[in-house]
Amino acid sequence: MIGRFVFLVSIALRHLLRRRRQTVVAVSGVAVGVGFFLAVSALMVGSQNDFVDQLIESAPHIIVSDELRSPSPQPGARVFGDGAVDLHGYKVRTEVRGIKDWSAIVAAADAIPGALASPSLTGGVTLRLGGHEEALAIVGVEPEIETQISTIEDQLRVGRLRDLEKVQGGIIIGEELASRLGVNVGDIVAASTSTSKARSMRVVGLFKKGQAQLSSNSGYVLLREAQSMLGRPFIINRIGIHLSDPYAAERVAARLEQRFGYKAESWQERSSEFLSLLVTRNVIMYSVVSAILLVASFGIYTVVSNSVSDKQRDIAIMRSIGFSERDLQLIFVIEGIVLAAIGVVAGWMLGYLLMEILGSLRFPIAGEEESIPLDRGPRQYAIAAGASFLAGVVAAWLPARKASRVDPVDILRGAV
Amino acid sequence: MTGILEARGLGRTLPGERPITLVKGVDLAIEPGCFTAIVGPSGCGKSSLLYLLGLLDRPTEGELLFEGREMSGLSGDERARVRLERFGFVFQFHFLLPEFTALENVMIPMRRLGRLDGEETKARALALLAEMGLEGKEGKTPDKLSGGERQRVAIARALANDPVLILGDEPTGNLDSHNSARVVETLLALAHEEGRAIACVTHDLDIAERADIRIEMLDGRVERIVDNRDTGRAPNA
Numbered sequence: 169m170i171g172r173f174v175f176l177v178s179i180a181l182r183h184l185l186r187r188r189r190q191t192v193v194a195v196s197g198v199a200v201g202v203g204f205f206l207a208v209s210a211l212m213v214g215s216q217n218d219f220v221d222q223l224i225e226s227a228p229h230i231i232v233s234d235e236l237r238s239p240s241p242q243p244g245a246r247v248f249g250d251g252a253v254d255l256h257g258y259k260v261r262t263e264v265r266g267i268k269d270w271s272a273i274v275a276a277a278d279a280i281p282g283a284l285a286s287p288s289l290t291g292g293v294t295l296r297l298g299g300h301e302e303a304l305a306i307v308g309v310e311p312e313i314e315t316q317i318s319t320i321e322d323q324l325r326v327g328r329l330r331d332l333e334k335v336q337g338g339i340i341i342g343e344e345l346a347s348r349l350g351v352n353v354g355d356i357v358a359a360s361t362s363t364s365k366a367r368s369m370r371v372v373g374l375f376k377k378g379q380a381q382l383s384s385n386s387g388y389v390l391l392r393e394a395q396s397m398l399g400r401p402f403i404i405n406r407i408g409i410h411l412s413d414p415y416a417a418e419r420v421a422a423r424l425e426q427r428f429g430y431k432a433e434s435w436q437e438r439s440s441e442f443l444s445l446l447v448t449r450n451v452i453m454y455s456v457v458s459a460i461l462l463v464a465s466f467g468i469y470t471v472v473s474n475s476v477s478d479k480q481r482d483i484a485i486m487r488s489i490g491f492s493e494r495d496l497q498l499i500f501v502i503e504g505i506v507l508a509a510i511g512v513v514a515g516w517m518l519g520y521l522l523m524e525i526l527g528s529l530r531f532p533i534a535g536e537e538e539s540i541p542l543d544r545g546p547r548q549y550a551i552a553a554g555a556s557f558l559a560g561v562v563a564a565w566l567p568a569r570k571a572s573r574v575d576p577v578d579i580l581r582g583a584v
Numbered sequence: 585m586t587g588i589l590e591a592r593g594l595g596r597t598l599p600g601e602r603p604i605t606l607v608k609g610v611d612l613a614i615e616p617g618c619f620t621a622i623v624g625p626s627g628c629g630k631s632s633l634l635y636l637l638g639l640l641d642r643p644t645e646g647e648l649l650f651e652g653r654e655m656s657g658l659s660g661d662e663r664a665r666v667r668l669e670r671f672g673f674v675f676q677f678h679f680l681l682p683e684f685t686a687l688e689n690v691m692i693p694m695r696r697l698g699r700l701d702g703e704e705t706k707a708r709a710l711a712l713l714a715e716m717g718l719e720g721k722e723g724k725t726p727d728k729l730s731g732g733e734r735q736r737v738a739i740a741r742a743l744a745n746d747p748v749l750i751l752g753d754e755p756t757g758n759l760d761s762h763n764s765a766r767v768v769e770t771l772l773a774l775a776h777e778e779g780r781a782i783a784c785v786t787h788d789l790d791i792a793e794r795a796d797i798r799i800e801m802l803d804g805r806v807e808r809i810v811d812n813r814d815t816g817r818a819p820n821a
Binding site for chain 2 (some may be wrong): 489577
C-alpha cells in the first residue's frame with residue numbers, strides 16, 4: 169500500500185519535472201501567498217498583542233470606584249422585598265462619596281493569589297504659578313504598591329514615583345502641563361481646592377508626552393497628601409487591582425462587585441469597543457489572506473488541469489496496464505499536494521525573510537526609535553500551511569476527477 | 585470451444601439517438617499457446633472487439649469468460665486488477681510513458697503490482713529488455729528510441745507481470761517490414777514456446793497467414809474462423 173503510494177508519487181513528480189516552467193509559476197503563487205500571509209499576520213497579530221498589552225497594562229486590570237451601578241434601594245423596599253411597596257415623595261439621603269469599608273475590599277483582593285490592590289483617592293485641584301491657573305486631577309497613591317500594579321514608572325521621563333515620599337508636598341505632573349506653567353523638576357507650584365487654602369507643592373517628576381491614559385491634566389501625589397488636601401482623611405474612592413492573569417479580570421471584577429456593591433470595572437469592559445474593533449480587523453485580515461491563497465490555488469488548478477489534458481494518452485495506457493481509476497486520480501491530486509508543499513516551504517522562507525526585514529526597521533515615534541511589533545509564533549506558519557494544503561488538494565482534486573473519468577477506449581480508438 | 589478467454593454472443597452498441605452497433609453476436613475462444621489474428625476491413629469492429637476482450641470496454645450483450653469466470657459483473661477496480669495481473673497490451677502507437685526510460689517503462693506494471701521488490705523488478709525488466717534485443721538501450725527515453733525499439737519495449741512491458749494473455753492492436757502497424765517481421769517472430773515465440781495466448785488485431789496479411797487461428801470479421805460480426813494449425817480441425821464447426 170505504501171509502496172504503491174510512493175510509486176504514484178514518483179509518477180506525479182515526473183509529470184511536474186516535465187513541465188518545469190508551469191510548476192515554478194504555480195509554486196511561486198503559493199509561496200508568495202504564504203509569505204505575505206505570514207508577514208501580514210505577523211504584523212497584525214503583533215500589533216494587536218502589543219495594543220492589547222498596552223490596554224491591559226496602562227491601567228490596573230480592575231478598577232473599583234465609589235460609584236454604584238444602581239442607587240441603593242430604599243429601606244422600605246429592602247425590608248419588604250417583592251411586596252407591594254410604593255414609595256414616593258421621599259428625600260434621598262446624601263451619601264458621603266468614597267468607598268466605605270475599603271480595607272475589606274483591599275484585603276479581599278489581596279487574598280486572590282497573585283493579585284495586588286492599590287487604594288487611591290482622586291480629586292480636582294487648581295495649580296497656580298504666577299498668573300497661570302491650571303485645573304488638575306490629582307491621584308493620591310501609595311507609591312510602594314502603585315508601582316507594582318501599573319506601568320506608571322515607565323511613563324516617567326524624569327524622577328520616580330517613590331520620590332513622592334522623599335519630598336514634602338511632592339507632585340508628579342505631565343510634561344506638557346509643566347511647560348505650560350513654565351516649571352521644571354524641583355520647582356514649586358501652588359495648589360488649592362475649593363475647600364482648602366493653597367499649599368506649596370514641589371514638582372518631583374514628569375510624565376512623558378503623548379500618554380493617552382495619563383492626560384496632560386493629571387498628577388500624582390501621596391495618598392495622605394491627597395486626603396489632606398481634598399479634606400477627606402482616611403477616605404479613598406478608587407482601588408486598582410493587578411492580577412497575575414489579566415484575562416481573569418472580568419470574572420474577578422464581577423465577583424467583587426457582587427460582594428461589595430461598588431462598581432468594579434475590568435480592563436475588558438473599559439475597552440470593549442477597542443476589542444470589538446480587533447475582531448473586525450481579524451476578519452478583514454483573514455478574508456484578504458484567503459483571497460491570496462485562493463488565487464494561489466488557481467495556479468495549482470491550471471497546472472494539474474493542463475497535466476490531465478496533456479496526459480490523456482498516458483492515462484489510457486496506464487489504465488490498460490491495470491491502474492485503477494483511483495490510482496490515476498491520486499496521481500494528479502499528489503501533483504497538487506507536491507506543488508502546495510514546495511510552495512509552503514518556499515513561502516515559509518519568504519515569510520521569514522519578510523519578517524526579518526520588517527523586524528529590522530526602526531520608526532521614530534514620539535521622538536523614540538521603535539521597531540514594529542511582530543508576532544512570530546508557529547501558529548501563523550501552521551495556519552498558512554494548512555490553508556495552502558487544503559486549497560491545493562481541492563484545486564488538484566477538481567481536474568483529477570477528469571483523469572479518472574477518461575475512457576481508455578476513446579483515446580485508443582482516436583489514436584488508431 | 586475451450587479457451588482461456590471465451591466470448592458468447594458478445595456485442596457492443598454505443599447508446600444514442602441512433603445506436604451504433606460496433607460488435608454483434610461474437611462467439612470465439614482464445615486458446616493458450618496459440619496466436620490468434622483478428623482481421624477484417626477498416627471499421628469492421630475488430631478493434632472494438634479487442635477492447636471488449638481486453639476488459640477495457642464493457643459489452644452491452646453476451647458473456648465474456650476469462651479462465652471460466654464471467655467478467656461483465658466485475659467492478660472497474662476488479663477489471664483493472666485482472667488486466668494488471670493477467671493481461672499484457674501492445675498497441676500500434678507504442679504508448680510508452682514519455683517521462684520514463686525504457687527500463688522504467690518495463691518496470692511500471694511490476695511496481696504497480698508490487699509483488700517483486702525493487703531489485704527483482706529491475707533484474708526482471710533488464711532480462712525482458714535483453715530478451716527483446718535491447719541491451720544498452722535501457723536508460724533511453726522513448727524519444728531516443730526508434731519505432732521498432734519502442735515497440736519491443738512495449739512488448740517487454742506487456743510481459744512484465746508474466747501475463748497469460750497478450751492483446752495486440754495492430755502491433756506492427758507502424759513498423760517497416762524488417763521490424764514488423766521481428767515483432768511477429770517474437771509474438772509467435774511467446775505463444776508457441778511460452779504457451780501464452782496471443783490475440784492481435786491486424787491488417788497485415790503476412791501476420792494473418794502465419795497466425796494459428798484467423799478470425800475474419802465484417803460489419804461487427806465474425807464471418808469465418810480459420811484454423812491454420814496442423815490438426816486441420818475446423819473450429820466453430
